[in-house]
Amino acid sequence: xxxxxxxxxQxxxxxxPPTHWPPVPPVPPMAAMRPAPAPxxxxxxITAAKRAYSRAGAAITLMLVxxxxxxLLLQGAVAGMLxxxxxxxxxxxxxxxxxxxxxxxxxxxxxxxxxxxxPTRRFTLKPSRFLMYLLIALPITYAGxxxxxxxxxxxxxxxxxxxxxxxxxxxxxxxxxxxxxLLAPIVEEWLFRKQLIGRLRRFGELPAILxxxxxxxxxxxxxxxxxxxxxxxxxxxxxxxxxxxxxYTVGLHMLINANGGIVAPWFMNRMMAVVEAHPTAETxxxxxxxxxxxxxxxxxxxxxATLVGLVxxxxxxxxxxxxxxxxxxxxxxxxxxAFGNPGVITCIVVGTLGTLLMLFx
Numbered sequence: 001x002x003x004x005x006x007x008x009x010q011x012x013x014x015x016x017p018p019t020h021w022p023p024v025p026p027v028p029p030m031a032a033m034r035p036a037p038a039p040x041x042x043x044x045x046i047t048a049a050k051r052a053y054s055r056a057g058a059a060i061t062l063m064l065v066x067x068x069x070x071x072l073l074l075q076g077a078v079a080g081m082l083x084x085x086x087x088x089x090x091x092x093x094x095x096x097x098x099x100x101x102x103x104x105x106x107x108x109x110x111x112x113x114x115x116x117x118x119p120t121r122r123f124t125l126k127p128s129r130f131l132m133y134l135l136i137a138l139p140i141t142y143a144g145x146x147x148x149x150x151x152x153x154x155x156x157x158x159x160x161x162x163x164x165x166x167x168x169x170x171x172x173x174x175x176x177x178x179x180x181x182l183l184a185p186i187v188e189e190w191l192f193r194k195q196l197i198g199r200l201r202r203f204g205e206l207p208a209i210l211x212x213x214x215x216x217x218x219x220x221x222x223x224x225x226x227x228x229x230x231x232x233x234x235x236x237x238x239x240x241x242x243x244x245x246x247x248y249t250v251g252l253h254m255l256i257n258a259n260g261g262i263v264a265p266w267f268m269n270r271m272m273a274v275v276e277a278h279p280t281a282e283t284x285x286x287x288x289x290x291x292x293x294x295x296x297x298x299x300x301x302x303x304x305a306t307l308v309g310l311v312x313x314x315x316x317x318x319x320x321x322x323x324x325x326x327x328x329x330x331x332x333x334x335x336x337x338a339f340g341n342p343g344v345i346t347c348i349v350v351g352t353l354g355t356l357l358m359l360f361x
Contacts, residue, residue: 042330045329046336049327049329049338050340051341052115052203053200053339053341053343053344054341054342054343055115055343056115056196056344057215057343057344057345057346057348058342058347059108059112059343060347061347062104062107062111063100063105063108064104064218064221064350064354066104066107066108067096067104070103071096074099075087075092089175090172090175097179097183101183101187105187112196115200117199118198118326123242123243123245125242125248130252132312132316133239134255134256134309135305135308136316137235137309139307140313141232143228144228144232145227147228148223148224148226148227148228149162149224152223152224156359162224163358164225173262176261180257181254181257181258181261184253184257186250189246192216193212193240197212201325203327203329203337204322204334205322206334207337208241213229213231213234213237214230214233214348216229216230217229217233218347221351221355223355223356232253264302267299270294271291274292
């Protein structure tokens with residue numbers, strides 16, 4: 001085998017760097033590579049609450065605007081057709097109620113129904129508890145009525161008149177019973193308690209009660225009624241959240257309206273008729289004496305019941321209770337979510353302006 005030649009070591013030649021580098025996308029900064037922080041559960045809940053309350057305020061505002069404008073237009077048109085400067089009480093009530101129940105209310109409900117209703121358990125209210133809440137409603141009604149009368153007199157220089165007294169003080173008892181005792185309690189409790197509280201209570205019971213009571217008071221467009229309507233709205237809202245049954249608040253509402261719109265004016269008219277007749281002790285008849293005595297007896301019973309209701313209100317106020325809601329808001333965010341939104345603010349502004357316009361109209 002022939003000998004092999006040794007191989008020479010050849011050093012590796014250095015390679016020249018490439019003149020053209022392959023295209024490389026730019027590297028983003030580290031901050032841009034981090035995922036966006038997810039919203040906290042509290043913030044998402046607060047946003048949902050603001051949206052729900054704002055939608056509720058928009059629904060009530062829509063009802064108010066459509067109701068007032070269409071009712072005024074129709075009443076003016078009917079008055080022109082009948083060639084009369086003023087419509088009768090029953091015709092005005094029919095037109096106003098027809099616009100509210102047939103047009104304004106369905107339009108507002110279309111906006112409101114987009115928010116889900118919270119399913120809740122229903123509880124029965126004992127007759128003794130129902131009577132207790134009825135007695136509690138009396139001092140709320142009369143205290144709020146006094147505040148409304150005084151404030152209305154101060155703002156109007158004593159010139160404003162309560163249109164509710166003008167309606168209930170007339171002789172259209174059938175209109176009063178149908179409109180104020182039957183229809184109004186059913187529709188108003190369905191709207192302000194069942195629909196509003198039922199759709200807002202998932203964020204907290206107390207703010208839902210307060211907002212529904214505020215809307216209930218503004219919806220009357222009457223400063224004479226505003227304060228006792230708000231107080232009764234809080235009471236009815238509390239009863240509804242504790243029972244989730246509309247029959248109790250409708251019953252309370254009917255009895256309060258019947259007392260203020262039917263029973264009290266009836267006794268008052270009988271007593272005023274006797275006073276205007278100027279009878280003397282020798283000429284007063286048994287019927288006139290009976291009218292006076294029955295009126296005084298009614299006033300005494302009502303005063304005693306109001307005092308009992310005031311005591312019950314003070315006692316039960318200390319025992320009030322509110323349960324945690326499924327989407328309960330933190331304490332510091334409740335007021336901002338319930339009142340600091342476009343819908344509720346707009347409703348407050350529109351309702352306040354409408355109330356003042358009705359006061360000076």
